[in-house]
Amino acid sequence: MSTPSTNPLTAGTSRLIPLNHALPWIIAAVALVLLPVIFDSRSALTIMNQMAITIVFALAYNMLLGQGGMLSFGHAVYMGLGGFFSMHVMNWMSVDPWLPLPVLPIFGGLFGLLFAFLIGWFSTRRAGTTFAMISLGVGQLVASLSIIIVIFFGGEEGISGNRTEMLPFFGLDFGQQIEVYYLTAVWLLIAALGMFLYSRTPMGRLANAVRDNEERAEFLGYSQRNVRWISFCASGFFAGIAGALFAINFEILTEENLNLATSGTILLVTFLGGVGFFIGPIIGAIVFTLLQTVLSLHTDIWALYVGILFVATVMFFPFGLTGLLALHVLPWKLGKIGYLAKPYAKMIVPALALVLSAAAVLEILFHVRHAGRGENEMTIYWTTFDSHSPLPLILGIVVAVVSAYALAKLAPGLKAAWDEATTMREAGQ
Amino acid sequence: MSLFIVNILDGLVTGLLLFMLCSGLTLIFSMMGVLNFAHASFYMLGAYFAYQISLFAGFWVGLIVAPIIVGVMGALIERYGLRRVHQYGHVPELIFTFGLALLIEEFVQFFWGRQQVPYNPPAALDFTAFAIAGNTFPAYKVFMIFMAIGLFLVLLYILTRTRIGMTIQAALSYPETVQNLGHNVPMVFMGVFGVGTAMAGLAGVIAGPVMGTFPGMAFTLGAIVFVCIVVGGLGSLWGALVASLLIGWIQTFAASYNLRMEDLLVWLGFEKPMLMWESAWQDLWTLTLPQVGPILPYLLMVIVLVVRPQGLFGKRET
Numbered sequence: 001m002s003t004p005s006t007n008p009l010t011a012g013t014s015r016l017i018p019l020n021h022a023l024p025w026i027i028a029a030v031a032l033v034l035l036p037v038i039f040d041s042r043s044a045l046t047i048m049n050q051m052a053i054t055i056v057f058a059l060a061y062n063m064l065l066g067q068g069g070m071l072s073f074g075h076a077v078y079m080g081l082g083g084f085f086s087m088h089v090m091n092w093m094s095v096d097p098w099l100p101l102p103v104l105p106i107f108g109g110l111f112g113l114l115f116a117f118l119i120g121w122f123s124t125r126r127a128g129t130t131f132a133m134i135s136l137g138v139g140q141l142v143a144s145l146s147i148i149i150v151i152f153f154g155g156e157e158g159i160s161g162n163r164t165e166m167l168p169f170f171g172l173d174f175g176q177q178i179e180v181y182y183l184t185a186v187w188l189l190i191a192a193l194g195m196f197l198y199s200r201t202p203m204g205r206l207a208n209a210v211r212d213n214e215e216r217a218e219f220l221g222y223s224q225r226n227v228r229w230i231s232f233c234a235s236g237f238f239a240g241i242a243g244a245l246f247a248i249n250f251e252i253l254t255e256e257n258l259n260l261a262t263s264g265t266i267l268l269v270t271f272l273g274g275v276g277f278f279i280g281p282i283i284g285a286i287v288f289t290l291l292q293t294v295l296s297l298h299t300d301i302w303a304l305y306v307g308i309l310f311v312a313t314v315m316f317f318p319f320g321l322t323g324l325l326a327l328h329v330l331p332w333k334l335g336k337i338g339y340l341a342k343p344y345a346k347m348i349v350p351a352l353a354l355v356l357s358a359a360a361v362l363e364i365l366f367h368v369r370h371a372g373r374g375e376n377e378m379t380i381y382w383t384t385f386d387s388h389s390p391l392p393l394i395l396g397i398v399v400a401v402v403s404a405y406a407l408a409k410l411a412p413g414l415k416a417a418w419d420e421a422t423t424m425r426e427a428g429q
Numbered sequence: 430m431s432l433f434i435v436n437i438l439d440g441l442v443t444g445l446l447l448f449m450l451c452s453g454l455t456l457i458f459s460m461m462g463v464l465n466f467a468h469a470s471f472y473m474l475g476a477y478f479a480y481q482i483s484l485f486a487g488f489w490v491g492l493i494v495a496p497i498i499v500g501v502m503g504a505l506i507e508r509y510g511l512r513r514v515h516q517y518g519h520v521p522e523l524i525f526t527f528g529l530a531l532l533i534e535e536f537v538q539f540f541w542g543r544q545q546v547p548y549n550p551p552a553a554l555d556f557t558a559f560a561i562a563g564n565t566f567p568a569y570k571v572f573m574i575f576m577a578i579g580l581f582l583v584l585l586y587i588l589t590r591t592r593i594g595m596t597i598q599a600a601l602s603y604p605e606t607v608q609n610l611g612h613n614v615p616m617v618f619m620g621v622f623g624v625g626t627a628m629a630g631l632a633g634v635i636a637g638p639v640m641g642t643f644p645g646m647a648f649t650l651g652a653i654v655f656v657c658i659v660v661g662g663l664g665s666l667w668g669a670l671v672a673s674l675l676i677g678w679i680q681t682f683a684a685s686y687n688l689r690m691e692d693l694l695v696w697l698g699f700e701k702p703m704l705m706w707e708s709a710w711q712d713l714w715t716l717t718l719p720q721v722g723p724i725l726p727y728l729l730m731v732i733v734l735v736v737r738p739q740g741l742f743g744k745r746e747t
Contacts, residue, residue, distance in 0.1 A: 071523055129519065
């Protein structure tokens, strides 16, 4: 894993961008081009668009939480404001079209940047709890204001527009969903690359320094407040871009785009993916969108499952899904990843049994509490039974307890295999 | 004038209710340095548990039992959840309590549904205590005022006059020293967390019948509670009291006096636009005080933070 520039003989002659740095981006671009060819249904395109928007927003959010150490409970404000402003631009353009749709995210970003600049002036003076509380208050303030200021936010019904009425872009009017997909995908790449490069600038590194030790950064001559303020502005800019993409895709914005629920969701998405890695929010956004779509098709209590998953992540895997994957890099490099295969294979059956039976218990309880009178029949896992009879419930609890016990029994084996796989020495020595 | 007195009393009810939450939250914050985002969720759990108990055993049993259940839950969550997350730092702790708030809301919807449940004041208190020139004041609100003040006095007595209170106060400032003197400081933390959440639960039990018992009640009140804490100054008990009462009165008065921006603007000499719906300032002209009431606490918070970042009674910037 040596980059060309570490060798003094070839340092000056190395290419501007080493291939192994550009490769993930090229793969991502190819994947974005090919995805709609594989999944070409209308609903798949909608899900992919939603995923792309969530990725941009989550990456922008992680500029604060992961790179700057600032926990915000009101970041939906900047995405929402960017979206609302883009919607107004879209509506002005439909009267007198002189700009094409693909430039719209720039307006959203600039508007998000403007408000991040204004609000960041007083909110970034302190990090930690104070910053979190201010962001919550400002978020609530803007969400409540959106009901009152009808002329900009459209009151309770929000504002809507029509994306096809802007200036045609090389003959495209973006009436087709696939055209919108490619527009969103291009902006996703631009925004993600922009945020990645930003994190590699001295400014991005300073944000890390202030996150880890603000006092020391201050003693080195950098104003912690200004560093946070600039990170906040940059994050607001990219959140605004996400808002504009939302406006383009859904053509309507309401109070819901600004409120605490949306801000909380993006925190959940980012943390689930892993805040310590650039790719974390991307994985989080993909997994969350898939979970949301798939689970909400099958169960009414999907939000409960997501909540349980979130709390479990915070308690047991504070580095998120990406952190979990990153743990396996060391055994992989040592060539010992095979050591883990056997304990994993042993544990997968009880783990699946635990998850499925616990979900079944919850579903039965939910059915008992909320089904209409006389509707005692329910179907889960292709089995139909009477939800009010105690047998299925007891069966579910027993399976859950037994599999949990089996997991607890198997855990020391995994730990031993893990220790073996992460040490340098050869097996058998 | 009579409306004014009724509003003073109504605002006092809201303010004292807020303070029942703020006091527990402040104690927990000064002790562990973590703001418990789920504090208002325990308030909601108190209301729901009391409702469930009142179905079987009546209101008064719920008043005693529900806060105890909530307090035990809070202590267990501190012991097995928060203490585990504590090692990762303050931001993950805050995220944990936020996740907990989401989870508790989902659980409440899981068991009791999305609609408001019919949790009502007990029949014994369902009468009008007094009326001032036609404005009635229910006996239940008098009961709420006395409950809140009583709780505050008990808390004050325990904290300042008893040995346990001394230990708690000492553990706030010098946890290591107190530990070395032989006190079980983690146990004290767990106890304070449990008592704090039990107080939130009690607030929920007595507020549920008046403010409504529905799944959104935690986030509705929770945001205001945080505003009180920040305005009063993080960690200051007196600041929390003043801010709670202030915000209680602001909200009550804003809701009951229909002052209109239109009158103010005309009085200032501006001309009312002929076609209101074509004016760019339409929202400013149609503004009324009850309409802006809900945002006043947040506005107050932003102003306080800009002018005095440590809060009204805060000693230092945290």
